[in-house]
Amino acid sequence: MPSDRILIFDTTLRDGEQCPGAAMTPRQKLEVARQLARLGVDIIEAGFPIASQGDFDSVKEIARTVRGPVICGLARCVPADIDAAGAAVKPAGKKGRIHVFLGTSKIHREFKLGKARDEILRLATDGVRRACRFTSNVEFSPEDASRTEIDFLVEVVETAIGAGATTINLPDTTGYATPEEYGRMFAEVIARARGSENAVFSTHCHNDLGLAVANSLSGVQSGARQIECTLNGIGERAGNAALEEIVMALRTRQDVFSHLTTGIQTREIVRSSRLVSAACSFAIPRNKAIVGLNAFAHSSGIHQDGILKKRETYEIMDPEEVGWGKTELPLTKHSGRAAVASRLKHLGYLLKPAELQAVFSRFKDIGDRKKFVYDDDLVSLVGAQIQVARETYSLESLHVESGTGKKPMARIALKHGRKTLAATGSGDGTVDAVLKTIDRITGLRGHLMDYQVRAVTEGKDAVGEVSLSVRFDAKGEPAAGRAAATDVIESSGRAYLAATNRWIAEGGRASKKTRRTLGHP
Ligand code: KIV
Ligand code: ZN
Numbered sequence: 183m184p185s186d187r188i189l190i191f192d193t194t195l196r197d198g199e200q201c202p203g204a205a206m207t208p209r210q211k212l213e214v215a216r217q218l219a220r221l222g223v224d225i226i227e228a229g230f231p232i233a234s235q236g237d238f239d240s241v242k243e244i245a246r247t248v249r250g251p252v253i254c255g256l257a258r259c260v261p262a263d264i265d266a267a268g269a270a271v272k273p274a275g276k277k278g279r280i281h282v283f284l285g286t287s288k289i290h291r292e293f294k295l296g297k298a299r300d301e302i303l304r305l306a307t308d309g310v311r312r313a314c315r316f317t318s319n320v321e322f323s324p325e326d327a328s329r330t331e332i333d334f335l336v337e338v339v340e341t342a343i344g345a346g347a348t349t350i351n352l353p354d355t356t357g358y359a360t361p362e363e364y365g366r367m368f369a370e371v372i373a374r375a376r377g378s379e380n381a382v383f384s385t386h387c388h389n390d391l392g393l394a395v396a397n398s399l400s401g402v403q404s405g406a407r408q409i410e411c412t413l414n415g416i417g418e419r420a421g422n423a424a425l426e427e428i429v430m431a432l433r434t435r436q437d438v439f440s441h442l443t444t445g446i447q448t449r450e451i452v453r454s455s456r457l458v459s460a461a462c463s464f465a466i467p468r469n470k471a472i473v474g475l476n477a478f479a480h481s482s483g484i485h486q487d488g489i490l491k492k493r494e495t496y497e498i499m500d501p502e503e504v505g506w507g508k509t510e511l512p513l514t515k516h517s518g519r520a521a522v523a524s525r526l527k528h529l530g531y532l533l534k535p536a537e538l539q540a541v542f543s544r545f546k547d548i549g550d551r552k553k554f555v556y557d558d559d560l561v562s563l564v565g566a567q568i569q570v571a572r573e574t575y576s577l578e579s580l581h582v583e584s585g586t587g588k589k590p591m592a593r594i595a596l597k598h599g600r601k602t603l604a605a606t607g608s609g610d611g612t613v614d615a616v617l618k619t620i621d622r623i624t625g626l627r628g629h630l631m632d633y634q635v636r637a638v639t640e641g642k643d644a645v646g647e648v649s650l651s652v653r654f655d656a657k658g659e660p661a662a663g664r665a666a667a668t669d670v671i672e673s674s675g676r677a678y679l680a681a682t683n684r685w686i687a688e689g690g691r692a693s694k695k696t697r698r699t700l701g702h703p
Pocket of ligand 1: 283326351353354388
């Protein structure tokens with residue numbers, strides 16, 4: 183009989199970060215990993231160490247410094263991958279896990295791998311055995327499990343368990359399964375695979391048909407005891423199953439889910455969700471369940487009346503239970519550095535003195551223009567501040583001129599080392615003029631791929647946050663940037679500079695982080 187405890191395996195830093203535009207810097211990944219530990223996840227999949235030196239270093243640093251959860255590194259069934267993952271998770275000691283995966287479906291065997299079934303079984307055995315040399319905590323995933331012939335899937339799972347895997351993950355890699363099919367696959371594999379009682383079974387669902395959470399819950403009802411998920415549901419293509427939705431579904435519908443529990447500190451959910459959104463410049467849709475701004479907003483008069491009479495008339499969860507509400511007193515321009523530092527600590531940030539100084543100085547700028555600085559404003563400022571390791575260019579001043587029938591002009595001065603570099607330029611709009619003028623100074627030529635602006639809090643003086651991604655190199659992936667200011671033209675310039683700095687900090691290769699081209703065994 184499986185236990186009632188569901189292990190939450192968070193893959194925000196691996197599958198989540200894999201989605202275009204969500205790339206995080208090592209510093210941001212560390213902040214997210216620390217927050218995941220506070221949130222109470224059981225396992226953090228910290229990255230894919232073979233993918234790049236940056237991924238390797240980042241997994242290793244998380245394994246060295248983050249305490250509580252198991253730290254996991256992903257590897258294909260390839261010796262070099264497994265060795266890299268083993269070395270990266272080593273600092274976590276007994277809390278290090280290697281996750282090896284191998285395509286098993288007919289389409290993956292024939293078209294991607296060009297391997298027959300017996301070769302797949304041999305590779306799975308060799309891969310798991312090699313991983314066991316580094317740690318006894320080995321997870322195996324038959325990739326595209328939900329489209330793998332069931333008899334062969336059972337054989338693969340038996341083989342992996344026989345070779346030493348202690349967790350078996352059955353991914354719905356393409357988001358193709360329906361809840362009924364996905365649950366049936368678990369029931370059948372668990373019933374038929376020899377040794378299944380010695381392994382923890384895990385779900386891993388993608389959201390191509392919007393079924394990722396439903397499928398994960400169905401897997402659990404059929405005996406899975408680990409769920410792989412991401413905050414805000416970020417991930418490849420349409421994303422992965424959203425952690426917050428799974429946890430709150432299990433908790434809210436204890437009657438349906440047979441009193442299954444997780445170790446998640448639900449009051450940390452909103453904070454964690456915002457940290458991830460800030461780190462990867464991915465805005466949370468307003469109507470996103472649990473963490474969207476509208477998730478607990480009742481606009482119709484009938485609903486509001488019902489809520490005032492008895493909250494449960496229209497609310498199935500208490501917003502405070504997931505970390506909404508109880509806003510602290512906002513800070514003002516009179517608040518000192520200690521007050522800002524203490525609020526940042528409360529929000530979960532551990533900043534180095536230089537970072538705190540930079541955030542404090544931006545806080546003062548904003549405090550001069552805005553009566554109250556709210557927690558969300560601070561999260562936005564700090565998120566922008568820690569996104570680059572090195573600021574090659576920083577904004578010294580920005581002036582724009584525009585008006586009906588006038589060509590918009592920008593005059594910008596950037597600090598570059600000890601020098602100040604200035605230029606004037608024009609564009610089709612004010613933002614365009616600003617970005618082109620920055621390019622003129624840096625000598626780069628960025629192509630704007632995505633541009634989003636949102637008001638962080640309410641009111642006409644709200645901080646406007648700009649998230650954008652820029653392609654500096656035709657072959658590469660875009661570099662993301664984000665910034666906040668009370669003036670959206672200034673936020674746009676700062677966000678563009680952040681993307682520029684990021685691209686430069688990564689050696690002008692924001693793209694190549696997405697990665698050496700990974701062949702298959
Ligand atoms: O979706 C998938 O199959 C994966 C595997 C690496 C587990 O992400
Ligand atoms: Zn996946």
